[in-house]
Amino acid sequence: MEIVKILVLIFLCAVICIIFKSYKPEYSFLIIIFCSVIVLSFILKNLITPLSLIEQKISQSGINSGYFKTALKAMGIGYITSFVADACTDAGLTALAAKAQFAGKCAIFLLSVPLVLSILETAIGFVK
Numbered sequence: 001m002e003i004v005k006i007l008v009l010i011f012l013c014a015v016i017c018i019i020f021k022s023y024k025p026e027y028s029f030l031i032i033i034f035c036s037v038i039v040l041s042f043i044l045k046n047l048i049t050p051l052s053l054i055e056q057k058i059s060q061s062g063i064n065s066g067y068f069k070t071a072l073k074a075m076g077i078g079y080i081t082s083f084v085a086d087a088c089t090d091a092g093l094t095a096l097a098a099k100a101q102f103a104g105k106c107a108i109f110l111l112s113v114p115l116v117l118s119i120l121e122t123a124i125g126f127v128k
Helices: 002-023 025-061 066-090 094-127
Strands: none
Touching: 002 025, 025 066, 066 094
């Protein structure tokens, strides 16, 4: 029941942040970042085994695992971007949060260019 541990940690962090926000708002932000990093590490620790099993099955099937790796990278970029943008928004830095989101979208686009080119080459091969 890792989710229960994560939710309890988040709830305790929220209570501590509410207490600190009235006295020392800068500590509240640091507590949010600290809690977020801990939650992210819990989640990543639990994702490693299922993702490695999926990758193992894909490699056993003979399917190109590059597509799976690209999808995982895009998912990782999306989650990290969301994490940073939310932290900026919590700190009241909405313009910086928007820049983080834009950078994440551009990174995912650049990551997907080889995949799109591969699909286009396959489609052109079918047409010829």
